[in-house]
Amino acid sequence: MSKTAIYPGSFDPVTNGHIDIIQRGLSLFDKIIVAVLHNPGKKSLFSVEERLDMLTESLNQFSNIEVDSFAGLLVDYAADKKADAVLRGMRAVSDFEYEFQLALMNRRLNRNIQTVFLMTGLRWIFTSSSIIKEAASFNADISDMVPSYVYQKLKEKHGFSDNPK
Numbered sequence: 001m002s003k004t005a006i007y008p009g010s011f012d013p014v015t016n017g018h019i020d021i022i023q024r025g026l027s028l029f030d031k032i033i034v035a036v037l038h039n040p041g042k043k044s045l046f047s048v049e050e051r052l053d054m055l056t057e058s059l060n061q062f063s064n065i066e067v068d069s070f071a072g073l074l075v076d077y078a079a080d081k082k083a084d085a086v087l088r089g090m091r092a093v094s095d096f097e098y099e100f101q102l103a104l105m106n107r108r109l110n111r112n113i114q115t116v117f118l119m120t121g122l123r124w125i126f127t128s129s130s131i132i133k134e135a136a137s138f139n140a141d142i143s144d145m146v147p148s149y150v151y152q153k154l155k156e157k158h159g160f161s162d163n164p165k
Helices: 016-025 048-058 074-080 093-109 129-137 148-158
Strands: 004-009 031-037 065-070 085-090 114-119
Touching: 004 016, 004 074, 016 031, 016 085, 016 114, 031 048, 048 065, 048 148, 074 085, 074 093, 085 093, 093 114, 129 148
Parallel strands: 004 031, 004 085, 031 065, 085 114
Antiparallel strands: none
């Protein structure tokens, strides 16, 4: 029986930490749907379409990945996609309380959708999209923290050349 997980997030932008979770998640699931949450109330650097493009390009080496976007309740989206689980990454204890609350609410809303947590690899434990965006806005060299295509898109968005600080 094929097992599918939804890996939801803002992915603004996708980082190597996200890629690490996806790659390791593929050892647990036959297919992962990487789903960008469309949240008009949240200020994003990249549009949903730009994030979908960056994810598609960054994940093109995987054949069992689908890139999509959604609005509304995650459990409804997961049920529509016939997913078995929600895949979530955690960097530190500070992530745990929020993720635990979300997992409990999702379980209350749909007991058939499980939540699977993976700890981020130690190499990526300090990274987040927010921190990377801030560093990139000052032309910092974040080239080893994001896929190369994403690095180029960040430089374009901020109007920087190939000479990071």
